[in-house]
Amino acid sequence: MRSSSKRTIQRIEIAPTLQAIPGENFVSDPTPDALQRLLDHREIQDLAIRYCRAIDRHDWAAMHALYHGDATDDHGSLFQGPARAYIDWLPSIAHKMHATFHQVSNHLIAWRGDRAEGEVYVVACHLKTGADGQEEQVITGGRYLDRYTRRDGVWKFQSRKAVMDWNEVQPSLRRWPLTGAHGPQDPAWDFFEFLGK
Secondary structure (H helix, E strand, C coil): CCCCCCCCCCCCCCCHHHCCCCCCCCCCCCCHHHHHHHHHHHHHHHHHHHHHHHHHHCCHHHHHCCEEEEEEEECCCCCEEEHHHHHHHHHHHHCCEEEEEEEEEEEEEEEECCEEEEEEEEEEEEEEECCCCCEEEEEEEEEEEEEEEEECCEEEEEEEEEEEEEEEEEECCCCCCCCCCCHHHCHHHHHCCCCCC
């Protein structure tokens, strides 16, 4: 005769790093609110990624779509004011760059209802002609301090502040031709069917 035994199911916390607010865990507490928060988290992260693509490809229409109409942007001594004016100002400096490459990594987010705040780490590389006429690389490391709001079910930037933590300027070490480009000249423009242009 077999003896019956009780099985104990232990809850394993797979991803404690997904805690956006202390005590809130998306994996071990899969309530509808927690699952919605996970979707919100992904949508907000997507804003940061799309910002990088828009600025590197000079897709100003795509960048406008990331900000609410009354949003602001603060890039220190370069620009402070309405986000729409910031985006309209960008082409005046972007055309001086042969190439740019923005890459985001750590992204900490906290919420209160339809408002959220985020700190996004970024490394940005800029290839341009220096004062001596030679090509140079300008590499900056810093963070974006963001405020997001959800309106009509859509998260967008409400304000963004760029903080520079370090920078480095050096002669260009480029040896191969560049194949990336701005706007429709970039290979992604013809390659992708539905990723977005």
